[in-house]
Amino acid sequence: MTIETFTGAKALLQKTELLFEYGSVDKTGIDTAKPEGLADSLGGLKRKAKPKLPALTEPEAMRHYIRLSQRNYAIDLGMFPLGSCTMKHNPRLNEAMARLPGFSDIHPLQPQSTVQGALELINSLSDWLLKLTGMKAVAMSPKAGAHGELCGMLAIRAALDARGLQARKKVLVPKSAHGTNPATAAQAGFEVVEVAQTADGRVDVDDFKAKITEDTAACMITNPNTCGLFEHQIKEIADLIHAAGGYFYCDGANFNAIVGKVRVADLGVDAMHINLHKTFSTPHGGGGPGSGPVVLSAALAPFAPVPWVVNDGDGFKLIEHKEGEASQAFGRMVAFQGQMGMYVRALSYMMSHGADGLKQVSEDAVLNANYILASLKDVMTPAFDGYCMHEALFDDEFLEGTGVTTLDFAKAMIDEGFHPMTMYFPLVVHGAMLIEPTETESKHTLDDFIKSMRGLAEAAKSNDKSRFDHAPHLAPSKRLDETLAARKPILKMAD
Amino acid sequence: MRYLPLNDDDRKSMLETIGVSNIDELFKDIPESARLDGPVRDLPLVQSEMAVARALGKMAGKNIPAANVPFFCGAGAYKHHVPATVDHIIQRSEFLTSYTPYQPEIAQGTLQSLFEFQTQVARLLDCDVANASMYDGSTACAEAVVMAARVTKRKKVIFSGGIHPHYFAAAHILADNIGIEIVALDPAIDGEKAVTQHIDNETAAVVVSCPNVFGTITDLSEIAAAATEKGALSIGVFTEVMAFGLIEPLGAMGIDIVVGEGQSIGNALNFGGPYVGLFATREKFIRQMPGRLAGQTVDLDGNRGFVLTLSTREQHIRREKATSNICTNSGLCALAFTIHMTLLGEKGLEQTAILNHEAAIKTAKALGAIVGVEVLTKNFFNEIAVKLPVNATEVVQKMADAGVLGGVPFSRLNKDAQGFENVLLIAATEVTTDDDIAELVTALTNALKGAI
Numbered sequence: 001m002t003i004e005t006f007t008g009a010k011a012l013l014q015k016t017e018l019l020f021e022y023g024s025v026d027k028t029g030i031d032t033a034k035p036e037g038l039a040d041s042l043g044g045l046k047r048k049a050k051p052k053l054p055a056l057t058e059p060e061a062m063r064h065y066i067r068l069s070q071r072n073y074a075i076d077l078g079m080f081p082l083g084s085c086t087m088k089h090n091p092r093l094n095e096a097m098a099r100l101p102g103f104s105d106i107h108p109l110q111p112q113s114t115v116q117g118a119l120e121l122i123n124s125l126s127d128w129l130l131k132l133t134g135m136k137a138v139a140m141s142p143k144a145g146a147h148g149e150l151c152g153m154l155a156i157r158a159a160l161d162a163r164g165l166q167a168r169k170k171v172l173v174p175k176s177a178h179g180t181n182p183a184t185a186a187q188a189g190f191e192v193v194e195v196a197q198t199a200d201g202r203v204d205v206d207d208f209k210a211k212i213t214e215d216t217a218a219c220m221i222t223n224p225n226t227c228g229l230f231e232h233q234i235k236e237i238a239d240l241i242h243a244a245g246g247y248f249y250c251d252g253a254n255f256n257a258i259v260g261k262v263r264v265a266d267l268g269v270d271a272m273h274i275n276l277h278k279t280f281s282t283p284h285g286g287g288g289p290g291s292g293p294v295v296l297s298a299a300l301a302p303f304a305p306v307p308w309v310v311n312d313g314d315g316f317k318l319i320e321h322k323e324g325e326a327s328q329a330f331g332r333m334v335a336f337q338g339q340m341g342m343y344v345r346a347l348s349y350m351m352s353h354g355a356d357g358l359k360q361v362s363e364d365a366v367l368n369a370n371y372i373l374a375s376l377k378d379v380m381t382p383a384f385d386g387y388c389m390h391e392a393l394f395d396d397e398f399l400e401g402t403g404v405t406t407l408d409f410a411k412a413m414i415d416e417g418f419h420p421m422t423m424y425f426p427l428v429v430h431g432a433m434l435i436e437p438t439e440t441e442s443k444h445t446l447d448d449f450i451k452s453m454r455g456l457a458e459a460a461k462s463n464d465k466s467r468f469d470h471a472p473h474l475a476p477s478k479r480l481d482e483t484l485a486a487r488k489p490i491l492k493m494a495d
Numbered sequence: 496m497r498y499l500p501l502n503d504d505d506r507k508s509m510l511e512t513i514g515v516s517n518i519d520e521l522f523k524d525i526p527e528s529a530r531l532d533g534p535v536r537d538l539p540l541v542q543s544e545m546a547v548a549r550a551l552g553k554m555a556g557k558n559i560p561a562a563n564v565p566f567f568c569g570a571g572a573y574k575h576h577v578p579a580t581v582d583h584i585i586q587r588s589e590f591l592t593s594y595t596p597y598q599p600e601i602a603q604g605t606l607q608s609l610f611e612f613q614t615q616v617a618r619l620l621d622c623d624v625a626n627a628s629m630y631d632g633s634t635a636c637a638e639a640v641v642m643a644a645r646v647t648k649r650k651k652v653i654f655s656g657g658i659h660p661h662y663f664a665a666a667h668i669l670a671d672n673i674g675i676e677i678v679a680l681d682p683a684i685d686g687e688k689a690v691t692q693h694i695d696n697e698t699a700a701v702v703v704s705c706p707n708v709f710g711t712i713t714d715l716s717e718i719a720a721a722a723t724e725k726g727a728l729s730i731g732v733f734t735e736v737m738a739f740g741l742i743e744p745l746g747a748m749g750i751d752i753v754v755g756e757g758q759s760i761g762n763a764l765n766f767g768g769p770y771v772g773l774f775a776t777r778e779k780f781i782r783q784m785p786g787r788l789a790g791q792t793v794d795l796d797g798n799r800g801f802v803l804t805l806s807t808r809e810q811h812i813r814r815e816k817a818t819s820n821i822c823t824n825s826g827l828c829a830l831a832f833t834i835h836m837t838l839l840g841e842k843g844l845e846q847t848a849i850l851n852h853e854a855a856i857k858t859a860k861a862l863g864a865i866v867g868v869e870v871l872t873k874n875f876f877n878e879i880a881v882k883l884p885v886n887a888t889e890v891v892q893k894m895a896d897a898g899v900l901g902g903v904p905f906s907r908l909n910k911d912a913q914g915f916e917n918v919l920l921i922a923a924t925e926v927t928t929d930d931d932i933a934e935l936v937t938a939l940t941n942a943l944k945g946a947i
Contacts, residue, residue: 016603019611019837028843030578032925035849038856043874045712045742051618055840058580065608065834069589072596072604076588089498090592093544098765099582102555107568108767109903110559111895117557118766124554131538143630143768144823146810154668183810183820187641189672192815230524261522266529277823281498285585285827286605287595287787289630289769305668321910331668335571335633335661335756336767348551354541355534357496363518364501370521371509387513387521414601419594425811442500443509470795475600478794482599485792485804489781491624492614 013476014067020493023054029061052495071476072286073419079445083391083422083434084178084226086256086278093352094281094345103344108336112318118340119316123309125347129274129295132358134265137301139294140308141338145253146180148273148292149220151305151333153188155271155296156218156247158303158330165245168217172241174203176227176426181220181251190217197428201227201384201393205236212244222251223267224258226426227384228369228391228434238268247271247300255279256438257366257390260359270297276339280346291342302328307337364439365390368446372435375450379457383429390438396431404460404468406431411479414472416452496541561764561900565931565938567858569878569922570708570903571632571659571734572767573759575847576926581761581834585827595787595826599802600794605826606801609789612833619739619836619844620753621746622775626786627803628829629772629821632756633665636702636732638785638819639752639774640666643700643728644675645818646783651697653678656686657707659734660909666702675699682905682912684871684880687713691721698727700752705731705745706738708908709871709920710855710878719749728752736760736773737924738876740841740848752776760839761831771828782808785819847925851877854923854932861936862921867943871918878922880905883943887919890942899938 008015040046056064073080080087098104106115126138139155142148153171160168171190173181175197182192193216196207203221219241223231231237238248250264250272256279258264264272276282276291284290296304306329307320318337322329353361366389373382373392381397396406410420410433422434437446459467470479501509506518515521522530534540542550561574568574585591589604596602596609609627616625629635640652652675654663660682667677680689687703694701701722706712719729731750733739737759745753758770774786781788782805790804810817839847855877863870867884883890887904894901902921905912923932 016607018607020614023837023840025841028840028846029580029838030843030847032843032846032850035846036853038853040852041856041859041873041875042742042852043712045714045874047739047741047743049621049747051621051739051744051841051844053615053618053836053839053841053844055843056837058578058838061834061837062580062584064837065584065590066587068604068607069584069587070604071601071607072589072593073598073601074589075592080594082594085594087594091498093547095586095591097548097551097555100552100555101560101562102552102558104763104765105560105562105574106558106766107561107566107574107764107900108572109568109570109907110900111892113892114559114895114900115766117554120557121551121554128538132535143634144821146820146822147630147634150669150820154672157672179810179812179814179817180820180822182815183813183817186815186817187669187673187820189674230522232524232526235526235529258522258525260535261531262525262529263531263535267526283591283827284594286590286593286602286830287826288628288823289825289828290823291769320907323910332661332664333634333668334631334665334768335659339768340766341763341769344551348547351539351542351547351550352498352544353496355536355538357499357541359531359534360496360499364499364506366521367501367506367509367513367518370513374513387515389521389524410598411600414598419601420598439499439501443505445500472600477600477603477798477800478796480599480794480800480802481792482802482804485790485802486807489788489804490791491781491788491804492610492617495618 013070016067018493019056019064020054023056025054027057028055029057078417079441079449080419081421081435081437082419083436084253086436086438088281088438089440090281090283091349094348097348098341098344116316119309119318121347122343123311123316125343128350129293132259133295134263135295136298137296137304139304141305141334142292142294143334143339144290145273145275145292146184148294149180149184150188151294152249152271152273153184154330155300155303157188159300160217168215170215171217172208172211172219174221176225176428177222178226185220201229202231203237205233208237209240212240216244216246218247218249220249220251222253224254224389228388228393230389234267253278257362259362260355261362270300276342276346281349282342282345289339291339303330305330305333361439368437368439368441371446372437372450376453379454391434391436393429394433395429398457399460402460403465406433408468408471409456411471412456412468415474418449418452565899565934567902567921567923567935568900570908570920571756572764573735573922573924574764574926575759575924577761577835578838580838581831584834585831590830596803599800603800606789608830608833610791610801612829613789615833615836616773617775620775621744622753623778624781625775626784626788628825629774629786630825631768631770631772632734633662635754635772635774636662637666637669639730639754640670640700642783642785643730643752646780647699647728649697649699650674651676652699653690653693653701654680655690655703656680656683657704657709657711658702658732659708662732682909682915684709685711687715691718694721694725694727696725698725700728700730702730702732706733706735706876706878709880710875711872712742712874712876715745715748715750735877737848737851740844741852742876757832761835762828769825769828771825771832783818786821787824850925854927855879858921858923858932861932865940877924878920881919881921883917883919886916893942894938897938899934901935901938
């Protein structure tokens with residue numbers, strides 16, 4: 001039987017009113033010292049109207065957010081197989097280290113003599129990233145992956161300009177690329193030229209070659225690519241772009257598949273961002289903060305943006321201005337030094353694993369993905385033949401004629417206790433389902449996942465549509481009307 | 496290794512299921528010449544939790560935390576007290592280890608808190624709408640400049656002399672590469688009003704700041720009106736969000752796009768990041784905004800719920816035609832902001848803001864009494880610029896050696912500004928005590944000995 005409770009609560013799932021509906025502007029959840037009542041120095045600019053910001057006291061606030069938290073899925077709760085997102089376990093040692101006052105309670109512009117340990121940490125993380133990639137320099141400051149892409153493309157722009165090649169504007173981007181690649185190229189002032197894909201899910205090298213012209217500035221290629229496959233002709237691609245006088249930007253979103261197995265410098269890459277929030281386990285936090293350092297080849301290194309850290313034997317120094325050794329720097333991307341809190345977490349993670357552990361990370365990540373691929377390929381339809389890297393890609397052919405869509409299938413996974421996989425991406429695969437288990441899932445969990453996926457695939461094929469129609473059925477919310485939200489946007493609580 | 500659940504038996508049986516004899520067969524697409532035959536060289540191997548904690552603890556121990564000394568650094572990042580509740584909640588697994596809420600049925604916690612965040616930011620800044628956060632204040636400023644050019648279809652942007660030099664730099668590189676012409680006015684303590692005379696019919700936007708990098712607060716109403724009259728947009732920038740507990744918000748001054756740094760509420764100094772960029776504007780520009788937006792809707796049962804919305808602006812749909820390449824926001828920092836703001840409410844916010852202002856008034860008065868020191872900022876919230884008789888960088892180092900973190904030399908941010916070598920930026924907040932101010936005065940007086 002279904003019971004409508006008087007409060008709207010459902011046992012452990014408590015009701016979640018907006019704080020504006022029960023908070024009060026007459027109270028506060030903090031106690032402060034008493035102001036002295038000094039005459040102000042505001043020059044008549046004192047705030048006129050109250051902002052209408054209600055407060056909750058501490059016990060109320062705690063409950064408000066804990067109730068909200070219980071409506072979120074999380075890695076710590078279950079498997080989060082979002083392809084291209086690398087949702088791995090977030091070690092709590094990292095959190096503890098980032099909160100040491102020596103890292104969390106220091107100001108970005110303190111005299112450098114008072115932050116030598118912080119500069120040492122940045123230097124140490126840079127050293128790890130350079131050794132893992134074999135590259136020449138690293139720009140640490142980009143705040144996220146897409147910001148790192150922008151950094152890399154601006155370094156390429158600066159390198160071309162320095163060679164007098166201002167007219168080169170074209171960037172080759174495969175159709176399967178993540179949306180940030182073309183968006184970044186445009187934001188950096190380039191024009192996007194799409195490159196075709198082969199039937200086996202890789203860059204079509206003939207098409208790539210045909211599209212290189214004297215206007216070609218660079219290519220942006222994800223490797224392993226968004227189909228979860230390694231671009232085995234990557235060295236040919238690098239040679240082609242270099243022979244044409246352009247640069248090779250590699251999107252490092254999928255670095256988790258190869259970290260410790262191959263150094264990207266050995267593949268001919270000129271620039272690659274590294275998502276510390278993917279490969280190096282810093283938490284995603286419901287959509288950020290991220291961190292996207294960019295490693296650069298010798299050709300691009302002089303153009304890296306300030307700031308960076310050097311060790312001149314007399315301690316660590318921050319190079320903050322475009323002068324001296326930084327005279328060719330393309331500029332500055334952000335205020336201050338970037339995502340220090342993420343640097344601490346990432347270094348803590350790298351040191352914990354060590355070089356041997358990181359090699360095992362990529363091997364287990366690839367093993368887990370292939371185990372899923374092998375265990376599901378008879379009931380679902382893999383998008384491409386052969387083995388995959390760290391993510392397994394299926395299309396929706398197996399759902400043909402069932403009336404069940406990729407979206408329905410994904411939403412039914414929620415009822416099974418799993419976060420959906422990445423859907424409808426990459427765009428080159430019809431009804432794509434991209435599954436990235438990561439190395440931190442046990443075989444036990446993978447077997448549960450496989451059991452669920454097989455069950456769902458078989459249910460769809462046997463026309464048992466009840467579990468797909470309007471799924472999810474068991475989640476805290478039913479399917480939400482996204483069209484309504486976009487048609488009549490309500491982006492804040494009315495006053 | 497403690498983070499890897501598979502053991503060798505698992506691996507063996509999984510390889511059998513896959514049908515390969517060893518793991519390297521799964522990596523055979525990597526060109527053979529590039530494959531590594533063992534762990535990457537010259538890096539340490541696996542370490543225990545204890546060993547890592549010891550090594551990182553040692554590095555942390557070499558830094559001087561703000562809480563340990565009289566502390567007066569500001570210039571874009573501020574030391575405030577953040578209630579313990581905030582850090583407890585943001586470490587909840589359901590918030591910390593969740594993803595961008597693309598699956599709203601299992602992400603209402605994140606989505607509702609973002610909706611509440613947007614509401615708080617819009618009300619605090621007195622704007623129609625706010626987005627779900629940007630990377631930080633500097634990148635929010637850069638995105639605002641690009642958005643203004645898009646909205647007005649014009650290419651010239653004027654920056655006041657009061658803009659934080661790092662914010663200018665971040666906006667400059669983004670604007671420059673897409674052909675936006677930048678007019679940068681020289682640094683000036685009271686530098687906002689001078690932009691008005693430069694606005695013409697080609698101007699896409701003016702970028703002005705309140706409080707500005709020198710702490711000056713200015714009524715921007717006339718500038719906003721002058722921009723509107725010429726068909727340009729006004730962009731109002733701030734680095735200290737706590738100010739709006741006490742001073743007139745930029746939206747109320749008629750500013751079109753209000754952007755700035757939200758670190759002061761909920762977030763630690765963190766040596767510069769992660770922080771939380773705030774971005775707010777008029778209703779009519781929502782489809783031109785960068786960044787994520789949470790919006791209200793209903794579920795199939797008719798219950799209220801929230802989703803990410805207007806994503807047709809974003810890169811994953813629009814690709815090279817997107818309003819921005821942004822994919823990540825600053826989710827957890829935005830959550831910290833909204834929890835802290837919920838605890839404060841307007842009452843606690845105002846109380847805290849008054850304490851900030853009073854600490855700054857007392858600091859300004861104490862410093863102004865030192866022979867040779869001139870307080871340059873007349874109207875301010877919690878930050879002032881002072882002129883010293885000698886180079887500010889050297890003085891700051893001497894004070895640091897004496898155990899006082901006595902502010903930020905302006906030349907640290909812009910070393911080419913003529914006549915600013917002796918200018919020191921000093922911030923005081925609710926954590927500043929009378930004893931701290933006394934120690935600052937002593938340290939500064941000692942540092943100036945022989946110079947006057």
